[in-house]
Amino acid sequence: DMERFGVASASGIGGLPNIEKNSVVCATRGPRRISPFFIPSSLVNMLGGFISIYQGLKGPNLSSVTACAAGTHAIGEAAKSIMVGTADKMLVVGAESAICEVGIGGFAAMKALSTRNDDPQTASRPFDTDRDGFVMGEGAAALVLESYDDAVARGARIYGELIGFGESGDANHITTPTMDGPLRAMKGAYKMAGEPKVDYVNAHGTSTPINDKNETAALKELFGGKDNCPPVSSIKGQLGHCLGAAGAIEAVVCLMAMRDGVLPPTINYTTPDENCDLDYVPNISRKADINITMSNSFGFGGTNGVVIFKKI
Known part of the structure; x- marks a missing residue:
């Protein structure tokens, strides 16, 4: 029933390159030369709109625009739609394509980006003492959420069960993160999941000085100290920071990671930071028995989201 199949999309910035392009057109050729597609293609929620149109999904059409936490929030909102009965299935899609002069220039002006321009391969170095900012990335991912019974009935390959979702707001600063906000989101997801033994944490791990230190401290608080923390890694050294995706x-x-039994590494980790003292799976992946995973996402505006998955 396509009326019971919805979409939850996520993007942090949306059509920024299109905004840049049409701003130039407006400035150089006048407002009458702006494309009639400018507004629709700039709307962040148009991601979900196009997917709904192309796939014929007539259920809830949701859009999370919560900076770097958008993709995680979309998963949580999709799950809520199923739990409250407004949908049977939800397609979650996170996508971002914001690498353009305005995008790079804006983040650079905030001093959020790494300045290792002469060595871009090692510029993103989460939790390393020499980290100095993130590297922008682009990409997308999609997941289908549905009840276990529905998945079994249609013979779907089940990759895992969403057992925990937490969200919170810092109420502190437009860009500077806190430890308390992310910790409350982690606690919320952890409590919903039943406080299980977590085998791996995918960290937000942006390679910024403040985030990585705060996230480490929050994880130690959540799990009761350094010695109780599971392996933690950030894949932003490999992919860059894909923002809302x-x-x-x-x-x-x-x-x-649960399917393959592999802990993804934190690459470019060469010089430990005394404030970041967990097992970050440095540089090389490891085989492991992984049954429960946690994923953290924190965004500008002090918005935080955490999900916990269980292997089926």
């Missing part, structure tokens, strides 16, 4: 992409990474 990151949560969806990293949820897929968690599911693949």
Whole structure:
């Protein structure tokens, strides 16, 4: 029943390159030369709109626009739609394509980006003492959420069960993260999941000085100290920071980690930071028995989301 099949899309910035392009057209050729597709193609929720149209999905059409936590929030909102009965299935899609002059220039002006321009391969170095900012990435990921019974009935390959979702707001600063906000989101997801033994944490791990330190401290608080923390890694050294798509992409990474029994590494980790003292799976992946994974996403505006998956 396509009326019971919805979509939850996520993007942090949406059609930024299109906004840049049409702003130039407006400035150089006048407003009458702006494309009639400018507004529709710039709307962040048009991601879900196009998917709904192309796939014929007539259920809830939701859009999370919560900066770098958008992909994770979309997963949580999709699950809520199923839990409250407004949908039987939800397609979650996170996508971002914001690498353009305005995008790079804007983040650079905020001093959020790494300045290792002469060595881009090692510029993103989460939890390393020499980290100095993130590297922008682009990408997308999609997941289908449905009840276990529905998945079995249609013979679907089940990659995992969503057992926990937490969300919170920092109420602190437009860009500077806190430890308390992310910790409350982690606690919410952890409590919903039944406080299980977590085997792997996909960290937000942006390679920024403040985030990585705060996230480490929050994880130690959540699990009761350094010695009780599971392996933690950030894949942003490999993929860059995909902004609003990151949560969806990293949820897929968690599911693949459980499927394959592999801990993805934190690459470019060469010089430990005394404030970041966990097992970050440095540089080389490891085989492991992974049954429960947690994925963290935190965004500008002090918005936080955490999901926990269980292997089926």
